[in-house]
Amino acid sequence: MKTERLIIRELKIEDALDMYEYTSKPEVSKFLTWEPHLNVEQDREFINKVLSNKDKESYYFGIVLAADLQKLIGCIHIYDVNERHKRCEISYILNPDYSGKGYATEAVAAVIKWIFMTLGLRRVQALCIEGNVKSECLMKRCGMQYEGLLKNYAVLKDGKSYSMKIYSICRGGTDQL
Numbered sequence: 001m002k003t004e005r006l007i008i009r010e011l012k013i014e015d016a017l018d019m020y021e022y023t024s025k026p027e028v029s030k031f032l033t034w035e036p037h038l039n040v041e042q043d044r045e046f047i048n049k050v051l052s053n054k055d056k057e058s059y060y061f062g063i064v065l066a067a068d069l070q071k072l073i074g075c076i077h078i079y080d081v082n083e084r085h086k087r088c089e090i091s092y093i094l095n096p097d098y099s100g101k102g103y104a105t106e107a108v109a110a111v112i113k114w115i116f117m118t119l120g121l122r123r124v125q126a127l128c129i130e131g132n133v134k135s136e137c138l139m140k141r142c143g144m145q146y147e148g149l150l151k152n153y154a155v156l157k158d159g160k161s162y163s164m165k166i167y168s169i170c171r172g173g174t175d176q177l
């Protein structure tokens, strides 16, 4: 996939170092379940796992700068793809060094379009921990609509339960086929 400033493609094992650049930063996984990575080997293992997974319920895309094709700046995960109900969930991470320029919005909007056009799904949902304001703003910028608060929905690294906000976007609007 190509956008104005980005290439969105499958991950490669060579992306491990760029990935480690952000997985090692505590702020990146603050609202996520995993601990910051301690070495690049963890990223290599992660990419190998992604590349060996050939099921059709999950897709990983790397976000790469079109102006510097060697530079991975984030990734997007599509998961819980449900063919029967034509829906899936999406999550995303951007290297904070590239934050505040609209790259994540550009990438996520393109991936949502790809999900509708190529996978033929009708609903994309995304969840964020209440308080993950940057994620929530991104969902809104991508045209997603707030649907409600899922109480005590996720347990984070501190062992506490957190509520999550759910947003979605539907192809052609709600209840349109």
Ligand SMILES: CC(C)(COP(=O)(O)OP(=O)(O)OC[C@H]1O[C@@H](n2cnc3c(N)ncnc32)[C@H](O)[C@@H]1OP(=O)(O)O)[C@@H](O)C(=O)NCCC(=O)NCCS
Binding pocket: 027, 028, 029, 031, 032, 091, 092, 093, 094, 095, 098, 099, 100, 101, 102, 103, 104, 105, 106, 127, 128, 129, 132, 134, 135, 137, 138, 141
């Ligand atoms: C969620 C996350 C991807 C959002 O990153 P981001 O940098 O805020 O998002 P974008 O790249 O779309 O940039 C948007 C910002 O750039 C600004 N911007 C500049 N040019 C822009 C453009 N052309 N288009 C859109 N926004 C633009 C926006 O105003 C916005 O700024 P603001 O935050 O001050 O309002 C990032 O915070 C992240 O990786 N968080 C950690 C992982 C995580 O929690 N993921 C979510 C799991 S639910």
